[in-house]
Every structure is written in C-alpha cells, then in structure tokens.
Amino acid sequence: MPSTTAKEGLLVCQFSAAQILEGPTNGLTIVRSPMACMDAAVSKVYEGILIYFSARQLRVRDSLIELCADLNKNLRIRSVPKCVSLEYPHRFLLAKLREAAVEYVDIRLPTESADPWKIWERTMVQGTNLRIESHLSRLCPFLHYKPISDQNEMITCAAYRNRMVLGGRRLHEVCQTDTHLHCEYYLNPRVSA
Ligand code: SF4
Numbered sequence: 001m002p003s004t005t006a007k008e009g010l011l012v013c014q015f016s017a018a019q020i021l022e023g024p025t026n027g028l029t030i031v032r033s034p035m036a037c038m039d040a041a042v043s044k045v046y047e048g049i050l051i052y053f054s055a056r057q058l059r060v061r062d063s064l065i066e067l068c069a070d071l072n073k074n075l076r077i078r079s080v081p082k083c084v085s086l087e088y089p090h091r092f093l094l095a096k097l098r099e100a101a102v103e104y105v106d107i108r109l110p111t112e113s114a115d116p117w118k119i120w121e122r123t124m125v126q127g128t129n130l131r132i133e134s135h136l137s138r139l140c141p142f143l144h145y146k147p148i149s150d151q152n153e154m155i156t157c158a159a160y161r162n163r164m165v166l167g168g169r170r171l172h173e174v175c176q177t178d179t180h181l182h183c184e185y186y187l188n189p190r191v192s193a
Helices: 034-043 058-073 091-099 116-125 132-138 168-175 178-182
Strands: 010-014 028-031 048-052 082-086 104-107 143-147 153-157
Touching: 010 034, 010 116, 028 034, 034 048, 034 058, 048 058, 048 116, 058 082, 058 091, 082 116, 091 132, 091 143, 104 116, 104 132, 153 168, 168 178
Parallel strands: 010 028, 010 048, 048 082, 082 104
Antiparallel strands: 143 153
C-alpha cells in the first residue's frame, strides 16, 4: 500500500480533455500535458500523482508511457505514489506501463464519476487489488490489439489465429477476467498458420 507521509495534495494530470473531473477540487493541482505534469511534479512534494488517461487515445500512448517512466526515474519524485486511471483494462498498455515502473492502475467503471479524491482513496485502501500485476494476471495473454483508426482498435483472439473478433460478454466476462483460465481456446490454442 502506498505511503501517506507527503501532505501537499494531489497532482492530477488530465491527459484527456474530454474527461470531466468531479468532486471536491481542494488540494488538487490539475495539469493538462505531460510536460506540465513533470514541471509540477518536481516543483513540490505531493501526496500522490494521479494520471487520467483514455486507453482509446492511441496516438498519445507513447507520451503517457514516457511521462510515467520519467516520473519514476527522477530521484526527487520516484518515491511519490502514482496511479494511472484508465477506463478499461488494456493488456498491451498495462504491460507498457509496467515497463515504465507504474505500480497502481485504477480502472474506472463507465458509469463512475472521475473524482480524483475518491480514486486516490481507493488506491490507498485497495492498493493490492490495484497493482498493475493484479490487473495483468486477470487478462488473457492471448488478447491481441490491432489499430483500425486513430481512436479504435480491433481486439482479436491470438489463440484462434486472430480470426475471432472479441467484444461484448466474451471480452468483458471471459477474456478480461480470471474466467479466461477455463476458456476452450486458452486451454487448447490454435496458433499455427
Ligand atoms: S477467447 Fe479465450 S483464449 Fe481467446 S482471448 Fe478470450 S479468453 Fe483468451
């Protein structure tokens, strides 16, 4: 569970302009770009850094990963707890965030308000559940993502030669949960050409 020793409020980096923040804004420093986030992060000691990101922002994923890596490399801020808030679990993006040494990821439900303090409270209370390893362990390793436009990807099953497009209940209730361990394709992958 993250430390609670620093007491300078939360630094909130809001990558997605469309994301409307809700809840009390007391103690929040809100920035809108990776550069502004980095500048603010080194300017004082925060209780934590929360980064809102939409996994649908395909073109700026690299900026998110770079920011997280830079935040974790900087000696002054590497020990400040950080959490990336995504609107759905994305195996490829989570794996990249793990490489950037991100420890915590909060998955917002579609109906849930983007209240920074609520998300932070959840991170503090449910630290273990929100660890990136915990998310990755629930996702089927055969999930495959192929960009089809600036904002969209097609998700297919690599255990079925990427010929099965995933969505709906199978994606949400099997491929993105522990239930994938019982999936017939996971148990008997058809990976050859
Ligand atoms: S269909 Fe089965 S094997 Fe394919 S991604 Fe989903 S859970 Fe994994």
